[in-house]
Amino acid sequence: MSIDDISIKVTDLHSIGSIDALLNEIATRLQRFITQGETSMIDLKSLPFAPAEYEGLRTALGRGEASARLETIGDSELYETHYPGVWWVTHYNVEGDVIADLIEIAAVPAILHSQPEDVRDGLERLQQQLSQKE
Amino acid sequence: MSTSLQRGIDTLIGQIDAPTASFFTSCVHCGLCADACLFYTETNDPKYTPIHKLEPMRRLWQQEYTFWGKLMKKVGLSKPVTDAELAEWEPLVYDSCTLCGRCSLVCPVGNDIVYMVRKMREGMVASGHAPEGLKDSTQRAIELGSPMGLNLNTLKAQIKHAEKDTGLTVPLDVEGADYMMVLSSAEIADYPEIIGAVSRIFKQANVSWTLASDGFEGTNSGIQIGSSDLAAEILGRIVHAAERLKVKYVISPECGHAFTALRWEGPNLIGRPFPFQVIHIIELLDELRSSGRLKTEGVDETRMTFHDPCQMVRRGGVIEQPRNLLHMVAPNFVEMPDAGVQNWCCGGGGGVSANHRAEPVRIKVFSRKKAQLDAVNVQTIVTSCSNCRTMLLDGLENNHMDIEVIGLTELVAEHLADNAEGKAS
Amino acid sequence: MTEHETLEQRLHEQGISRRSFLKFCAAMATMMALPPGSASAIAATLAKVKRPSVIWLSFQECTGCTESLTRSHSPTLESMIFDMVSLDYHHTLQAASGFAAEQAREDAMKEFHGQYLLLVDGSIPLKDGGIYSTIAGRTNLNMLLEAAQGAAAIVAVGSCAAFGGLPNAQPNPTGAVAVSDIIKDKPIINISGCPPIPAVITGVLAHYLTFGALPALDDQGRPKAFYGETIHDRCYRRPFYDQGKFAKTFDDEGARNGWCLYELGCKGPTTHNACATTKWNGGTSFPIESGHGCIGCSEPKFWDAGSFYAPLPAPTADVSSVAQAAAVVGAAAAVIVGAIDRGKKTAAQQSRKKLTVDDLKGN
Amino acid sequence: MEQELLLWVRGTGLQIASAVFLIGMVYRMLHILLLGRKHSLAQPRGSEWSGALRTLWKRTFVSTKLSARGNFTVITGFIFHIGFFVTFLFLSQHIDLIRAVLGLHWPAMPRGVIDMAAVLAIGAMVALLVHRFVDPVKRLLSDYQDYLTWALSFLPLLTGFMLLREIGFEYITLLTLHIASVELLLLVAPFTKLAHMFSTFISRWYNGAVNGFKGINI
Known part of the structure; x- marks a missing residue:
């Protein structure tokens, strides 16, 4: 017997209805972003999703033009959905487990911005390198 | 020893039985019985709600049981x-309850309220709280x-009249007759035609019958006032006469409470089964009809109804028999609304007619009967209870209604086939 | 003894970038069920906190809580969290043993008196002088009382420490009680569960570090952020409950369709925990997602609440036998009182004088 | 504390309530029957049993023509009783309980039907209470017991409905309240007119038996 022999059916997603609710929420936030420039995040792990719904949400939001990848402690995957301004941000740990899964409404996800502290550190390193060459 | 509160209470404690306990346990105070009681429907006074009439007895049950x-x-x-x-x-308990039993029909939890009013009266009379009119009668x-x-002597005089007429x-x-006929007081005093009527019918049907000089009065005031002791004493005369004459049947007259006293309460009052059977005159006539021994000729075209x-009907189960007889002679017979087991009381049963104090309310609640009669527009009301008959006449007069009231037995007798003697085929 | 410098210094020394730290804080926000936008605020605070000393005492327990914390969490995150604290005593995890271990505990207690965080897992037996569980020849009760004295706050990890747990279940042979039954004068935070969700343990630590105070607690002393809602409230199968669609057995059509497990004994409606959203095993799933009802392990007395497979409306005690006995008692009472009342009735009937017409006149 | 309370109402509380209910009800009903009645010495015209059984069933429906207030009572009373029994007997959670105690079970009704039945029953009870205040007959007949038993019957319905919808309080609180309210009802029922839940059938039996004996088809 393999895992495929266990008959698991995909539940009718409309009978649960959380996807529609979430899409409505995203639309509302997107509207606020346009009019007031307000960025925001939705923590997907805090929402009670059925396994199939999660995939349903991925399909509903689709994939857009931009994507990025961070190599921090563990990877992070960022991509803009089919709806510009709606980003799907997933943080992994070094073992590849998801540690945070977010929908971010913004022009660019905040985590993508270079951090002033890191920039300062980088400058320091660059100057150090230059001074060594001298 | 005379009547007293304690005597009444002791009587009531002895009266409360399994049905009474069950009824009081079940009552949810829904008030539907009010709708069934003409004393409530015609006055809209909530104190006339049937179950309310039992409140002292209910409390006694609660405190004792x-x-x-x-x-x-x-x-x-x-x-x-x-x-x-x-x-x-x-x-x-006395003036505004005719023991008609309509409330017992409507109660959704199934309480037989009139069964309890009858018991309540046992306690009332023992405690000295019975109306003067009923005490006197x-x-x-x-x-x-x-x-x-x-x-x-009165009876003998009426017999003489009847013999002369017929x-x-x-x-x-x-001695040894099959049937012993009992009469009601009202029949002897006010409707003596009944004696001639039954004589002719029994003659035609060849019924062996007799009256008894020591047991001719069927009306039982003891039942009405609610004293089993007194009821038994009154009833004892009929039982004694029937046993003396060795009859097979005693015929209850056209009188509602006489029928109840004889047919249903009788053996329980004297504490032993009767050695004879009790039959209502209308039941007997219907039996004679169905066995072909009662034949009529001609019909009465008058538009009539039956009260x-x-x-007889709700508490006695004589429902179809009067109709069978009416259909023989009255082609224009119509039913009042609520006819049959749901019929409304004339207002004077259960001793109310003998209770002068009750007269104003009795006359008031006749409006229910009036409404029933207004709905059918008849010239004649036929009934089979002499007390109802008196109450109807009284009510019609008070309401200036021109409707004739006759007894069913007389109506049948009027249409006996071969009125002349000896023509029997 | 470890030096207690700030987290920022330590991370910087390890060459961890600010962006990595921000990402960590985003994960922390998620874990603590805080708004995801609060990551930068958390970062700002966390960077400046000093690592507090932590003493972890294990009493009458199964080590499941420690296992839960160390096994199922991502190593990186765990190490970061343990970077935030100085775990000075944990007799399962520490390298030292015997007298050296006890010495470390005593040193920490002395040095950080009034400042250290005391974590406790396991219940404390009180019966027979507490002899049923001892460490280094000392009863748990004795050790707890001593360690609690200098603690800034106590974290009761797991249902045993929080509510008494399994040792406390009927008939409770060791007289096991919860930390809060003994310690009344210190702030206690209960992280219940058997075991508790590891992220909840670290989340509470992070909260304590970030905000320098205990998080808001419910009336059971549990952090509201994780225990504020029931499993039922956050369960993805909840719509089936509302529609009255229930699996009747573990292998019927309803079970395959993923219907509500209420009738199979799920205690989700009366259980407060974050399983339905935080999930287990690195966010893989939680019991209901695997097809098994919630057993209510984060609630007091859950072992005594009847079978795990009996539905919530089912009685937790034998009602049938009581009912049968009651019916017999009722019948017996009716026969006895009935006989008395019948006697009263008969007496009333027999003593009654016959009513005569003279009685009517006499009144 | 809440868990302990819930555990108590699901365990000891339920045992106490069931015991009192059964002792009281069995005592009360048997006591009624043991009070006995005189068997009539009159000659029967029909069978007591056939009359009794007929009335047992037929009295469920009032055949007498009623006034507007009477009809209101009958219809509202019907809605309440039907709603009460539908929610009591056909909600899946209740069937779970009955199965756990008696081992009997039957299919549940859809939640939509249960919700409607509960709302109708609650509405009917409120209407009946208002009617008890305004109708002169009912007002005269009513004593403290009428209001007490109303409240005790109303609470399980209300808390049950709130529990299904999780209105007002948490599930655990509502479940505890709901079970407790039912237990209160069980405790009081045998000693109040709520005993009519069983004695009605005795009453109908006696009433019908009298008519059956007399051969009256009512």
């Missing part, structure tokens, strides 16, 4: 039944032999 009631009584938290309360309840029934004060001999004290006496 229930766990909490006994406990409350022990710690002195219950409200005892007082003389003043019973006095207050007297008009409710009961006293006359015991002392003179008839609530209306009639005696054997040319038949009215049998008196014939069902409560004790």
Whole structure:
């Protein structure tokens, strides 16, 4: 017997209805972003999703033009959905487990911005390198 | 020893039985019985709600036969039944209840309320709270032999009249006859035609019958006032006469409470089964009809209706028989609304007619009968209870309604086939 | 003894970038069920906190809580969290043993008196002088009382420490009680569960570090952020409950369709925990997602609440036998009182004088 | 504390309530029957049993023509009783309980039907209470017991409905309240007119038996 022999059916997603609710929420936030420039995040792990719904949400939001990848402690995957301004941000740990899964409404996800502290550190390193060459 | 509160309470304690306990346990105070009682529907006074008429008895049941009631009584938290309360309840128990039993039909939990009112009256009379009119008529029934004060001489005079009218001999004290006829006081006093009518019918049908000189009065005031002891004494005369004459049947007259007293309460009152059977005159006539022994000729084209006496129909089960007889002679017979087991009382049953104090309310609630009659527009009302007949006449007069009231037995007798003697085929 | 410098210094020394730290804080926000936008605020605070000393005492327990914390969490995150604290005593995890271990505990207690965080897992037996569980020859009760004295706050990890747990279940042979039954004068935070969700343990630590105070607690002393809602409230199968669609057995059509497990004994409606959203095993799933009802392990007395497979409406005690006995008692009472009342009735009937017409006149 | 309370009402509380209910009800009903009645010496015209059984069933429906207030009572009363029994007997959670105690079970009704039945029953009870205040007949007949038993019957319905919808309080609180309210009802029922839940059938039996004996088809 393999895992495929266990008959698991995909539940009718409309009978649960959380996807529609979430899409409505995203639309509302997107509207606020346009009019007031307000960025925001939705923590997907805090929402009670059925396994199939999660995939349903991925399909509903689709994939857009931009994507990025961070190599921090563990990877992070960022991509803009089919709806510009709606980003799907997933943080992994070094073992590849998801540690945070977010929908971010913004022009660019905040985590993508270079951090002033890191920039300062980088400058320091660059100057150090230059001074060594001298 | 005379009547007293304690005597009444002791009587009631003895009266409460399994059905009574069950009924009081079940009542949810829904008030539907009010809708079934003409004293409520015609006055809209909530005190006439049937179950309310039993309130003192209910409390007594609670205090004597229930766990909490006994406990409350022990710690002195219950409200005892007082003389003043019973006095207050007297008009409710006697003046505004005809024991018609309509309330017992409507109760959704199935309470037989009139069964309990009958018991309540046992306690009321033992405690001295019975209406003067009923006391007087009961006293006359015991002392003179008839609530209306009639005696054997009166009967003999009426027999003489009947014999003269019909040319038949009215049998008196014939030992070994099959049937012993009993009459009601009202029949002897006001509707003596009945004697001639039954004589002719029995002659045609070849029924062996007799009257008894020591047991001719069927009206039982003891039942109405609610005393089994007195009822048994009154009834005892009929039983004694029937046993003396060795009859097979005793015929109940056209009188509702006489029928109940004889047919259903009788053996229980005297404490042993009867050695004879009891049959209502209308039941007997219908039996004669169905066996072909009663034949009529000609019909009465008058538009008529039939008033069902409560004790005959709802409490007695004589429902189809009067209709069978009417259909023989009355082609224009129509039913009143609510006819049959749901019929409304004339307003004077259960001793109300003998209770002068009750007269104003009795006359008021006749409006229910009037409404029933207005709905059918008849010239004649037929009935089979002489008390109903008197009440109907009284009510019609008070309401200036021009409708004739006749007894069913007389109506049948008027249309007997071969009126002339000896023509029997 | 470890030096207690700030987290920022330590991270910087390890060459961890600010962006990595921000990402960590985003994960922390998620874990603590805080708004995801609060990551930068958390970062700002966390960077400046000093690592507090932590003493972890294990009493009458199964080590499941420690296992839960160390096994199922991502190593990186765990190490970061343990970077935030100085775990000075944990007799399962520490390298030292015997007298050296006890010495470390005593040193920490002395040095950080009034400042250290005391974590406790396991219940404390009180019966027979508490002899049923001892460490280094000392009863748990004795050790707890001593360690609690200098603690800034106590974290009761797991249902045993929080509510008494399994040792406390009927008939409780060791007289086991919860930390809060003994310690009344210190702030206690209960992280119940058997075991508790590891992210909840670290989340509470992070909260304590970030905000320097205990998080808001419910009336059971549990952090509201994780225990504020029931499993039922956050369960993805909840719509089936509302529609009245229930699996009747573990292998019927309803079970395959993923219907509500209420009738199979799920205690989700009366259980407060974050399983339905935080999930287990690195966010893989939680019991209901695997097809098994919630057993209510984060609630007091859950071992005594009847079978795990009996539905919530089912009685937790034998009602049938009581009912049968009651019916017999009722019948017996009715026969006895009935006989008395019948006697009263008969007496009333027999003593009654016959009513005569003279009685009517006499009144 | 809440868990302990819930555990208590699901365990000891339920045992106490069931015991009191059964002792009280069995005592009360048997006591009624043991009070006995005189058997009539009159000659029967029909059978007591056939009359009794007929009335047992037929009295469920009032055949007498009623006034507007009477009809209101009958219809509202019907809605309440039907709603009460539908929610009591056909909600899956209740069937779970009955199965756990008696081992009997039957299919549940859809939640939509249960919700409607509960709303109708609650509405009917409120209407009946208002009617008890305004109708002169009912007002005269009513005593403290009428209001007490109303409240005790109303609470399980209300808390049950709130529990299904999780209105007002948490599930655990509502479940505890709901079970407790039912237990209160069980405790009080045998000693109040709520005993009519069983005695009605005795009453109908006796009433019908009298008519059956007399051969009256009512």
